[in-house]
Amino acid sequence: MARPRQALLTRQRIVEAASAMIDAEGLAALSMRRLATELGVQGPSLYNHFATKAEIVDAVAESVVAQVDVDVFTGADWRDGLRLWAKSYHAVLTAHPNIVPVLATGPGRRPAGLAMAEAVYGALIDAGWSRARATHIGALMRYLITGSALGSFALGFAADPELYARYPHLHRAHELAAHHDEVDEGAFALGLDLLITSLSDRYDQGVRR
Amino acid sequence: MARPRQALLTRQRIVEAASAMIDAEGLAALSMRRLATELGVQGPSLYNHFATKAEIVDAVAESVVAQVDVDVFTGADWRDGLRLWAKSYHAVLTAHPNIVPVLATGPGRRPAGLAMAEAVYGALIDAGWSRARATHIGALMRYLITGSALGSFALGFAADPELYARYPHLHRAHELAAHHDEVDEGAFALGLDLLITSLSDRYDQGVRR
DNA sequence: GCGTTAAAACTTACGCCGCTAGTTTATGCC
DNA sequence: GGCATAAACTAGCGGCGTAAGTTTTAACGC
Numbered sequence: 001m002a003r004p005r006q007a008l009l010t011r012q013r014i015v016e017a018a019s020a021m022i023d024a025e026g027l028a029a030l031s032m033r034r035l036a037t038e039l040g041v042q043g044p045s046l047y048n049h050f051a052t053k054a055e056i057v058d059a060v061a062e063s064v065v066a067q068v069d070v071d072v073f074t075g076a077d078w079r080d081g082l083r084l085w086a087k088s089y090h091a092v093l094t095a096h097p098n099i100v101p102v103l104a105t106g107p108g109r110r111p112a113g114l115a116m117a118e119a120v121y122g123a124l125i126d127a128g129w130s131r132a133r134a135t136h137i138g139a140l141m142r143y144l145i146t147g148s149a150l151g152s153f154a155l156g157f158a159a160d161p162e163l164y165a166r167y168p169h170l171h172r173a174h175e176l177a178a179h180h181d182e183v184d185e186g187a188f189a190l191g192l193d194l195l196i197t198s199l200s201d202r203y204d205q206g207v208r209r
Numbered sequence: 210m211a212r213p214r215q216a217l218l219t220r221q222r223i224v225e226a227a228s229a230m231i232d233a234e235g236l237a238a239l240s241m242r243r244l245a246t247e248l249g250v251q252g253p254s255l256y257n258h259f260a261t262k263a264e265i266v267d268a269v270a271e272s273v274v275a276q277v278d279v280d281v282f283t284g285a286d287w288r289d290g291l292r293l294w295a296k297s298y299h300a301v302l303t304a305h306p307n308i309v310p311v312l313a314t315g316p317g318r319r320p321a322g323l324a325m326a327e328a329v330y331g332a333l334i335d336a337g338w339s340r341a342r343a344t345h346i347g348a349l350m351r352y353l354i355t356g357s358a359l360g361s362f363a364l365g366f367a368a369d370p371e372l373y374a375r376y377p378h379l380h381r382a383h384e385l386a387a388h389h390d391e392v393d394e395g396a397f398a399l400g401l402d403l404l405i406t407s408l409s410d411r412y413d414q415g416v417r418r
Numbered sequence: 419g420c421g422t423t424a425a426a427a428c429t430t431a432c433g434c435c436g437c438t439a440g441t442t443t444a445t446g447c448c
Numbered sequence: 449g450g451c452a453t454a455a456a457c458t459a460g461c462g463g464c465g466t467a468a469g470t471t472t473t474a475a476c477g478c
Contacts, residue, residue, distance in 0.1 A: 009456090151314055173317060194408065214474080253429085
């Protein structure tokens with residue numbers, strides 16, 4: 001086959017297939033040949049649309065970050081905005097955990113990342129936080145959100161009770177995997193609540209830097 | 210060369226070389242052949258000491274986690290213990306950021322991870338926190354620590370001012386990279402402080418679950 | 419001391435990887 | 449209609465993890 005009447009590939013189709021493959025089987029399972037096969041095409045044809053594999057992975061990361069709702073800041077109190085944004089971001093990353101390590105590199109290099117930084121930082125500045133503190137708060141929220149999405153804490157413990165025999169306090173750690181939803185979501189919710197309420201306390205006391 | 214009088218390789222030498230290579234050039238740069246060359250040996254010889262590459266990477270992760278100081282909890286108030294442990298953990302990960310994505314998988318599967326979980330969870334339980342809350346707090350601290358180590362927030366912004374023209378609040382974002390130490394460390398310190406003081410408040414009010 | 423077994427290096431090779439180069443053919447513009 | 453470009457193709461390079469089998473040496477039981 002040479003050039004077809006209707007192009008078989010588009011950047012969007014490629015990104016969607018790559019995203020699905022990463023979600024389903026992980027970053028390491030994505031290869032150019034497998035992705036091409038999924039799209040009904042030979043491997044090197046992908047290079048007519050993206051220069052490198054890294055560009056494809058980057059486009060997937062961009063498409064994920066773009067799903068985060070940053071409109072929540074408009075007209076809202078900074079506390080409410082922060083809380084809603086964090087929940088949206090968390091939900092998006094929880095739906096696509098395998099791409100999270102990629103998001104860690106260069107949050108301010110992808111368009112969607114810049115738009116998000118603008119919204120978050122702008123809301124904090126407008127609320128009266130100092131530039132330095134607004135930066136810290138933005139980075140800190142990011143730490144909590146990506147850290148919690150990087151991998152399930154609860155699922156990191158094996159379900160075999162034998163393994164915990166030598167650790168007196170961990171004798172029920174084998175039950176964690178069964179309740180991983182409650183554990184992981186509970187920890188994130190606690191963290192978000194603690195951070196925002198204590199920031200709010202400082203704010204109300206006039207400590208804004 | 211066949212079997213030498215003195216073994217050229219040991220598991221420890223392999224792990225040390227792999228760790229150095231990951232620190233210097235990143236996870237992706239570690240290959241069995243390159244690692245073997247570094248050790249003065251042919252690629253497949255490594256398989257006499259480790260069954261797979263993943264086992265080597267796992268051993269590197271274990272050796273990194275083992276550097277975290279978990280003795281800080283003995284005899285200390287839970288707040289002080291938590292703070293010192295978090296700082297130690299943070300310092301270790303900051304020194305070895307490239308291995309962080311590996312640490313995310315299975316914190317409760319490596320011996321050093323279990324020993325750490327035992328120490329942290331035990332200290333919280335002994336202080337009177339409920340089992341569920343102690344688990345949440347442990348997971349939450351982990352989120353903050355790994356999240357902050359996953360990648361520099363400040364270095365994620367390019368130093369080219371042109372890129373921020375469309376984002377009114379980010380007009381000084383190009384300066385972030387130059388102050389990345391203060392930004393990243395400041396954000397982590399703020400997060401640690403906010404979490405522990407607000408947990409402490411709850412604790413003192415008798416809310417321990 | 420000697421024969422056997424196991425350890426630790428080696429060489430070779432398989433299938434997969436990202437990617438380059440060159441080819442073919444259809445499309446769309448002058 | 450001629451022609452540059454786009455989008456598919458095939459062939460192939462060097463590197464990857466790792467399996468298989470070989471060789472030499474060390475360690476151990478008689």
